[in-house]
Amino acid sequence: MVLICLASKLEAYAQMLVGELTVTHNAIIFDIPCAIDFLLNKFGLLKLVHQGGQEVQLAVMMDGGQLAWKETQISWGIKFTDRRTDDPVDEMNACC
Numbered sequence: 001m002v003l004i005c006l007a008s009k010l011e012a013y014a015q016m017l018v019g020e021l022t023v024t025h026n027a028i029i030f031d032i033p034c035a036i037d038f039l040l041n042k043f044g045l046l047k048l049v050h051q052g053g054q055e056v057q058l059a060v061m062m063d064g065g066q067l068a069w070k071e072t073q074i075s076w077g078i079k080f081t082d083r084r085t086d087d088p089v090d091e092m093n094a095c096c
Contacts, residue, residue, distance in 0.1 A: 044086030
């Protein structure tokens with residue numbers, strides 16, 4: 001019961017950050033552009049895109065695999081490779 005409560009709270013928090021989520025029995029569907037805007041803002045790059053019309057550099061990875069019992073998983077990630085990226089924890093430059 002505690003895990004169900006925690007999962008519900010995490011879903012509500014995610015919706016606050018990246019917009020509406022649709023949770024099905026085997027997926028979570030969300031607005032990818034909204035999520036990317038959230039991440040760009042968190043790492044200090046959104047202002048460059050919207051105010052200055054500048055391009056920013058990201059690396060996107062997507063992977064998946066066939067698991068047991070005909071179940072699959074897909075994961076994706078974003079790596080900020082732009083040298084202007086800020087570290088949201090200490091607000092210093094985070095990129096190499």
